Amino acid sequence: MTATTPDQDQDNLAYDVFAKACPSRTTLEHVTGRWGGLTLGALFEGTLRFNELRRRVDGVSEKMLSQTLHALERDGLVHRAAQPTNPPRVDYDLTPLGRQVAERLLALIHCVEGSMDDVLAARARYDETRGAL
Template sequence: MQDGTFLSLDYPNVTTSKRGDVFARNCPTRQLLDRVGDKWSILLLGMLGEGEMRFSALKRRVDGISQKMLAQTLRTLERDGLITRHVEPTVPVSVTYAITPLGRELLGALQWLIDWAETRMSAVAQAQVAYDLRMAV
C-alpha cells in the first residue's frame, strides 16, 4: 500500500458533481463502460440478480465460462463494488457471491440490453444475410 492512499479516496476527476464523458479518451467512464459491457460481466450480474450463488453454481449456470475467466471476472466485479464475496470457513471453504445495490442498479440498465439482444436476434440475423449477399455480388 502506498502512502497517502486514504487521501485519494476522492479522485479529483470523478467527484459526484462532475458527470463523466464516455466519448473522451481519458475519462475513466470509458474504461468502466468497457468492463460492464463485457459479455461475462453481464451474464454473471444477470445470474446473481436472481440470488446469491456459489462459485461452482455460477460455473455450471454460465455455460461455457472457464474457471480462470470466472475467477477473474468475479474479482473485477467485486473490485468495482458490484458484487460481494462471502467466505464461509467450512472444509472445504464455501465461497458465495451476491449482488450489491450498485450492481443491481447496473443490472437494471443492462436488462434493456439483454432484452434487446434476446428479442431482436432474428432481425440482426436477417440483416447479416442481406449484407453478405450484397458483398458477394
C-alpha cells in the first residue's frame, strides 16, 4: 500500500504487509493465525469435512474452526461445498489460490519442524544463561 523500498524487486509493490493499514496484513493474519495455518495445511492433503478437519487440527474448538473457515472462505482460499446428500454433508477444500498460499506455508512449517532440535538447544542455552544471572 505504501512504504515500498528501493530494494523490493518483486512485482507486487501495490501491497505491503509492513504497512499497518494494508489489507494484505489481515490476510497474512488469517493465513498464519494459530488455526488458519493448520487448517490450510490440513486441507492441502485433500478435501475434508468439518469434523475430519477438527480431528486433524488437534486442539481447535468447534467455534474457532468455524470462524477460521469463514475467514479463509471469504478471502477466497477455501471452498465450501454443501453436498446434496442425506444427511447433508459439507466438504471443504482449497481453491487454486489457497493451494499456492498453503504450499508456501507448508514449506515454512516443514522448515520449523526440521529446525526444532536446534531451537530446543537454543532455548536450553538461553534459559541457562538467564538462570545464571
